[in-house]
Amino acid sequence: MTPGNNGASTPEDDDPFGYLYADGQANGAVPPSGGGGYGYPGSVNRVRAVGERQYGQPQAAQTTPYGQQVPQQPQPYGQPNAQYAAPETFPGGADTTRQVPMGGDGGGRRGPNTKGLLIGAIAVVAAVVIGIGVAMLGGDSDDDKGGDAAGSTPTASQSAEPSQSATTAAADDDAELPKADAKALKLTGTTTASDIEGAKADGGIYVTGFNQVGASVTWTPSGIPKDGKYTLYVGYGVPGKEANATLTVNGTTSTTPVDMKNWANAPEGDYKKGWTHSYNWIQLNKGTNTIKISCEQGNQCDANLDQVWLVKGWVDS
Structure with a gap:
C-alpha cells in the first residue's frame, strides 16, 4: 500500500460491483466465481454461504482497524453476548418499566369495542323491525278505507264541539x-x-x-x-x-x-x-x-x- 493510494482494502472502497466499472477493473475488481468472494483484492468483505455459520460456534477472527486479530470467544447458550447491550442499559435508554394498562392486551392498545358494536347492531335491527310494522299497519288502514279515506276524515269544524254560548246565540236568533x-x-x-x-x-x-x-x-x-x-x-x-x-x-x-x-x-x-x-x-x-x-x-x-x-x-x- 503506497502513500496516496489506499487501494481497495478499506470498507468504504469495498464495492461488490466494482468489476462493472472501468476504474474498478483497473484496480483489480473481479466478478464472483465459484463459491468465493468478489470485489477488490484484499477486500474486507467476507462472504459466507447461507447456513454456513452455526449459532454458538466459534467465529473467525475479526480484523481490527489496526490489523490485529481478536479471536471470537464462544458464548454459552442462553447467556448474554458480551458484545451486545440492550438499549435500556445505556443512560437515557428505553424505559424498562413500561406499565401495561389495566385490562389491556399488554401491547399498549385496546381492542375494538365489541360491546358497543353489538348494541348498535341490535338498535338498527329493532328500528328496521318497528318501521316495517308501522308501514304494514298503515297500509292495512289505508286499504280498509279505500279511496274515500281523505274525504271521510272529519274536518276540524266537524269534530269540534260548539261552545254553549255560540249554541245559545244561534238558538236565540232562530227561535220562533x-x-x-x-x-x-x-x-x-x-x-x-x-x-x-x-x-x-x-x-x-x-x-x-x-x-x-x-x-x-x-x-x-x-x-x-x-x-x-x-x-x-x-x-x-x-x-x-x-x-x-x-x-x-x-x-x-x-x-x-x-x-x-x-x-x-x-x-x-x-x-x-x-x-x-x-x-x-x-x-x-x-x-x-x-x-x-x-x-x-x-x-x-x-x-x-x-x-x-x-x-x-x-x-x-
Missing part, C-alpha cells in the same frame, strides 16, 4: 217568537165574533165590543229567549176611520198608544175593507211577559182586534 189569535187572548168587557169577513185569525174570529172604556185584551207570551228589544204587531180592522188604545207592558203603561189608523183606506163604516195592522216598539224580559191593550179615557176605540205577534228587535215596517 210567540203569536196569538183573538180566541187565545184574555178578554175583559169584550167578546169574540166572526160575522165580518177578512180577519186573519184562525176561523176568521176577532174581538168585538172594544169601543168602551174599560174594555181590554191581555196576552201572556212565554218563551222569550232573552231580555231586549222587540216589536209588537197588532192586527185590527176599522170602519174607514182612525182609532187608538192604551198599551201596558209588564205593568208599565207606554207613553206611545197603539195607533190603529185607516191604513187600508177603507170607506167610512166598512169594517170588511178596513183590516190592517200596526206596531209598537217595546222592551221584554226573558221568559214570560204580560201585554195589555185597553180602551182608556181619551182613547178612540172603535176597532175590531184579530191577532197579536212579536218580532225580535225594533223594526220599522
Whole structure:
C-alpha cells in the first residue's frame, strides 16, 4: 500500500460491483466465481454461504482497524453476548418499566369495542323491525278505507264541539217568537165574533165590543229567549176611520198608544175593507211577559182586534 493510494482494502472502497466499472477493473475488481468472494483484492468483505455459520460456534477472527486479530470467544447458550447491550442499559435508554394498562392486551392498545358494536347492531335491527310494522299497519288502514279515506276524515269544524254560548246565540236568533189569535187572548168587557169577513185569525174570529172604556185584551207570551228589544204587531180592522188604545207592558203603561189608523183606506163604516195592522216598539224580559191593550179615557176605540205577534228587535215596517 503506497502513500496516496489506499487501494481497495478499506470498507468504504469495498464495492461488490466494482468489476462493472472501468476504474474498478483497473484496480483489480473481479466478478464472483465459484463459491468465493468478489470485489477488490484484499477486500474486507467476507462472504459466507447461507447456513454456513452455526449459532454458538466459534467465529473467525475479526480484523481490527489496526490489523490485529481478536479471536471470537464462544458464548454459552442462553447467556448474554458480551458484545451486545440492550438499549435500556445505556443512560437515557428505553424505559424498562413500561406499565401495561389495566385490562389491556399488554401491547399498549385496546381492542375494538365489541360491546358497543353489538348494541348498535341490535338498535338498527329493532328500528328496521318497528318501521316495517308501522308501514304494514298503515297500509292495512289505508286499504280498509279505500279511496274515500281523505274525504271521510272529519274536518276540524266537524269534530269540534260548539261552545254553549255560540249554541245559545244561534238558538236565540232562530227561535220562533210567540203569536196569538183573538180566541187565545184574555178578554175583559169584550167578546169574540166572526160575522165580518177578512180577519186573519184562525176561523176568521176577532174581538168585538172594544169601543168602551174599560174594555181590554191581555196576552201572556212565554218563551222569550232573552231580555231586549222587540216589536209588537197588532192586527185590527176599522170602519174607514182612525182609532187608538192604551198599551201596558209588564205593568208599565207606554207613553206611545197603539195607533190603529185607516191604513187600508177603507170607506167610512166598512169594517170588511178596513183590516190592517200596526206596531209598537217595546222592551221584554226573558221568559214570560204580560201585554195589555185597553180602551182608556181619551182613547178612540172603535176597532175590531184579530191577532197579536212579536218580532225580535225594533223594526220599522
